[in-house]
Amino acid sequence: MKWRRIKAIVVKESLQIVRDPRSLMIVLLIPLLQMFMLGYGVNLDVQHIPLCVHDREGSQASQGLLHQFAASPYFSLQAPMGSDAEIRKSLDSGRCNLAIVIPAGFSKGLADNGGGSVQALLDATDSNTANIAANYARSVVAAYSAGVQMEFIRNRGGTVQTLTPVDMQARVWFNEDLVSRNFIVPGIVALVMAIVGAQLTSLTIAREWERGTMELLISTPVQPMELMIGKLLPYFLVGMVDASICLALAVFWFEVPFRGTLTALFLTTGLFLTVVLCIGYYVSVAIRSQVGASQVALLLTMLPTTLLSGFTFPIDQMPPAVQAVTYIVSARYYVTIIKALFLKGSAWTALLAPILCLALYALVMVFFASRAFRKTLD
Amino acid sequence: MSACAAVAIEVDGLEKRFGALTAVAGLSFSVRPGEIFGLVGPDGAGKTTAMRMLASVMRPDAGRIVIDGIDVLASPEQAKSHISYMPQRFGLYEDLTVDENIRFYADLFDVPARVWQARAEKLLAAADMTPFRRRLAGQLSGGMKQKLGLACSLVHTPKVLLLDEPTTGVDPLSRREFWQILYSLRSEGVAMLISTAYLDEAERCDRIAMLNAGTMMYCDTPAALKERMPGAMLEIITPDPRAAHDAVRGLPGVRGVLMVGTGIHVHVDSGERRTQIAAALTAAGIGIESLEEVAPSIEDLFLALLEQDGAGEGG
Secondary structure (H helix, E strand, O other): OOHHHHHHHHHHHHHHHHOOHHHHHHHHHHHHHHHHHHHOOOOOOOEEEEEEEEEEOHHHHHHHHHHHHHOOEEEEEEEOOHHHHHHHHHHHHHOEEEEEEOOHHHHHHHHOOOOOOEEEEOOOOOOOHHHHHHHHHHHHHHHHHHHHHHHHHHHOOOOOOOOOOOOOOOOOOOOOOOOOOHHHHHHHHHHHHHHHHHHHHHHHHHHHHHHOOOOOOOOOOOOHHHHHHHHHHHHHHHHHHHHHHHHHHHHOOOOOOOOHHHHHHHHHHHHHHHHHHHHHHHEEEEHOHHHHHHHHHHHHHHHHHHHOOOOOOOHHOOOOHHHHHHOOHHHHHHHHHHHHHHHHHOHHHHHHHHHHHHHHHHHHHHHHHHHHHOOOOO | OOOOOOOOOOEEEEEEEEOOOOOOOOEEEEEOOOOOOEEEOOOOOOOHHHHHHHOOOOOOEEEEEEEEEEOOOOOOHHHOOOOOOOOOOOOOOOEEEEEHHHHHHHOOOOOOOHHHHHHHHHHHHOOOOOOHHOOEEEHHOOHHHHHHHHHHHEEEEEEEEEEEOOOOOOHHHHHHHHHHHHHHHOOOOOOEEEOOOHHHHOOOOOOOEEEEOOOEOOOOOOHHHHHHHOOOEEEEEOOOOOHHHHHHHOOOOOOEEEEEEOEEEEEEHHHHHHEEEEEHHHOOOOOOOEEEOOOOHHHHHHHHHHHHHHOOOOO
């Protein structure tokens, strides 16, 4: 192996990257775009649930309850409805996910024996959101009825004393604000890097075949290993720049707390990048056409990273067979590491297992990629 | 220089099949240092496949190739540092400049900086390309691209040069400069294998091999091959070559007719047929500006030999 030949390929490849504005754009713009699209688009928090109300009574008491709903950040109150038919129509058309109907005898029931009731109608096509909405509605109503109860006691001249037999003191660690974005965004960094990394190298060998430069290249003494290193190095650099952009966006734009060390972050990011670059390179060697290689590389990186890395769906909730499959998804290790680095600030020792797995993965991929290329037209 | 080896390229029983098709069948020849050896034949004759096997970018199914004493099949990578190969399709990087391309190949062949810089300067000057050193290869004309290809393949002083149809689509001036460079390489002792579809170009080679359907039909110097051609060649200059071609075809003693520019070449079994042919043309009302016996060109020869063997197909 000669360093001079590796350098020659690095220089050549870098010149080609710089002189091809289209690929430069892919390299720098697409990660930005993906970060913003996914960063804002993927949001598992349920807020501003569209809410319709039908107040059949229109009393002070019923309006009081509706005020509570209006004040809650979880609901966004739509225009009041005049009839049951209207409610039905709004639920059907999706104008609202939740409808609250206050019956005509609401305040009378309250005054008589504290037995007022309201009806909640839920659109449960998305069962998860419906569940969450029902819980939020229940807590709004509970807060309201607690207020009513206190007033009731006070009016009777009693002393207000609330009694809570068991009180759970919940303290939330690592993602104190329970903002789903905080664990989604680090995962998005992994997803963007998997996609862009493999795309970068998926074209590199296929392009030489398509443009007819490969025949001359393989007639020179260049060795497959030199070719691979020379081709991967510039893209590794580009990939690290991309990663830095994504990570900076995560910390400074999306304000995800970062508690780990930069060394650990960049080391593991480098390992993951090596894996995806090698996947792209391998595909490029095998497929020999730019369009085909780019499609296959996309399929091989995006799908497993989205579905099987624990980025959106928790791995420990998957059936055992699927869980077993996740072990061959490299993003699984990186997502674990990067989430822990961002939110937990875990020490090296706590992350040793996934880091070693990722390192081993990178080693295996480098091995396969270096052996894939054959200097022959056959 | 490997003067003692006496043979720079030795090919023995070379064979390559693609499925049912035999592209090269039992090809054998040898090329001496300082010799320009031409491979001539129609498209599909197996010239490119043979070149690729010699450049060791394709593995033969059978046979032996020895280049400068190195068994190419046993140690292809070792052989590659002595070979330069110019594929038929332009193989340089169009988004790199002339200089950057040359430098890339100099680096791949590990040529010392001072050596390749001096060589590049000389080669580019010979190719009349010095003013274009900073131009992107993609913006060069067809002729300049080929000359750049040649310059790139020569930066490392190869002992064997393999050129696959290097002058296809090249203007006459560039073509002349191209050959000038080849002749100067010949005096440096480089063995050259050049495939061409241009038969006039084949005449510039020291020896030529005629390939058809993957087999070698003849191999000799252009002059010796011409002598093999039985009969005589008549050149008739006429205002209407196509009519003349149709009128002469099928006459007794006529073996083949070929249209060439302003007239036709008629291959006849003997020079004495000229009066008979002249009479036939006059009878058909076709004017004759001149009619004389000429030395056959390689093109005439090739067609004549193909006819003789009754192996006219191959495309």
